[in-house]
Amino acid sequence: MAAQNKCVFLDRDGVLNEDCPDYLYKLEELVIPEGVAEALRILKDAGYLLIVITNQAGIAKGLYTADNVYAIHEAMQEVSDNALDDLYFSPYHPAYSGNSLSRKPGSLLIEKAMAKYAIDPAQSWMIGDRDRDREAGKNVGLKTVHIIPNAEESTGDYAAVNLLEAARLILQQ
Numbered sequence: 611m612a613a614q615n616k617c618v619f620l621d622r623d624g625v626l627n628e629d630c631p632d633y634l635y636k637l638e639e640l641v642i643p644e645g646v647a648e649a650l651r652i653l654k655d656a657g658y659l660l661i662v663i664t665n666q667a668g669i670a671k672g673l674y675t676a677d678n679v680y681a682i683h684e685a686m687q688e689v690s691d692n693a694l695d696d697l698y699f700s701p702y703h704p705a706y707s708g709n710s711l712s713r714k715p716g717s718l719l720i721e722k723a724m725a726k727y728a729i730d731p732a733q734s735w736m737i738g739d740r741d742r743d744r745e746a747g748k749n750v751g752l753k754t755v756h757i758i759p760n761a762e763e764s765t766g767d768y769a770a771v772n773l774l775e776a777a778r779l780i781l782q783q
Contacts, residue, residue: 624757653781662696
């Protein structure tokens with residue numbers, strides 16, 4: 611079967627929630643910026659699958675467990691009316707667990723999701739705030755949006771100050 615679904619792949623920290631100086635794994639530290647739920651809703655209404663692709667090196671470092679990652683994900687689902695279709699995370703860190711192709715900028719997790727959901731890369735996007743997010747998306751032919759306060763410093767195909775602006779930009783293409 612030919613790939614036919616369109617998808618927006620989303621980095622988590624710095625895109626769906628405010629990035630913490632350390633690792634985000636406590637629910638009480640979760641801050642979901644204004645506009646995130648609306649952004650997810652308008653992308654969903656436009657027919658996009660929404661899949662989170664996130665590095666969670668704190669697991670390899672022994673700071674928290676996969677259960678903490680799922681708990682944060684559930685909280686995001688609650689504020690977005692379950693808009694997120696799936697969550698893929700890499701629990702590895704090169705210095706603690708060795709290298710892994712699942713860790714961005716590796717694209718293994720995106721490739722797995724593309725196969726599972728028959729996603730067409732030509733109609734799909736990766737939104738992230740780090741170079742490694744965009745590299746992972748580029749590796750599989752996705753268009754990229756860089757979440758960055760200053761668009762002039764962007765290394766993505768497009769730049770936006772937040773997820774809501776990114777969502778509107780995608781819908782204009």
